[in-house]
Amino acid sequence: MYIDPHVHMVSRTTDDYQRMALAGCVAITEPAFWAGYDRSTAQGFHDYFRMLTDFEPRRAAQFGIRHHTWLCINPKESEDVGLAREVLSIIPSFLECPSVLGIGEIGLNKNSRNEMTVLEEHIALAMKHNLLILVHTPHLEDKLKGTHLIMDALRNQGADPGRVLIDHVEEHTVRPVLDRGFWAGMTLYPDTKCTPQRAADIFEMHGTDRLWINSAGDWGVSDPLAVPKCQDELRRRGHLLETIRKVSYDNPRTFLSQSGRFSAPERA
């Protein structure tokens, strides 16, 4: 049994839901993200949010998977501050949907000033509505700098780090994130983030508290079965079943339950 707390199912096939269910997935959360192209209007985001809050929960339910979501305009589309503000203005109308857990995945992409502005306005929206925050940290060479800028912005706005998950951490960012009291997520990607082996190494070096794993499966090279593959890696090394359950089920459940809306079956 496992939870994948970050996966973009709008980009995946129904077969993937079926395979995830067979591998033990019981619940997922799906952050709003970049579609691979820039949407031209806020109406495009309105339709996307309907897909996240209506269609995907029904598609997941066919396979016994509970679907939850996070809303935002992704940092890759934050360079246009005017459009971002239009999108921010429609988010409150979706906040009463029962599967919306909070604001995400917000953060930075290239660490630009406009991205910072839009990040700060998302943080303010989350705090105004007392919502959890899911943070995207930048890719590759931009990650270290962006992670520190994001943590500073959250601190400056008074966000409670216990209600913020900072995602896509790797060996150079996991310790600063945990030391500042945030939750941290490791994304299991074939090439550009953590492999299951490196994620297992990070657990061994930094412990299992406030740390989870996810597939972030999307329209690129990614693997919606990455979480069970990491479970298998931990098992192969001889880690206790209790440890494997903690990082792939208990930790996400504990963090996400703070929303008051997260639902996953009690573990077997």
Add this chain to the structure above:
Amino acid sequence: MGTPLTKQAVADLYFLEHRAKVLDLAAFLDRFDRAAGPGEDDFRVHALRAAVTLLLDGQPERARRVLELWSDRSGEPIDRAPMKGALGAMPLDGKGGR
């Protein structure tokens, strides 16, 4: 929580996988050397070679230090995003690369 594996078990479990990765890296550098035309000073290849040196320095936390070596170490936001994607490393001299 530490690793439950012995050094022998680590070698037994992972040697072949990483033998293949070292050969891939060697073949990539050979391919780069054989290729003609522009690109001799590609900053990413310089960054890769610098990382290989770091792997052999005998110090711990190599993965963290390689990632830091390839990271943008500036502290202020940039004026405008020049593109959507990322390149994987920064020029080691802090110039160009974008």
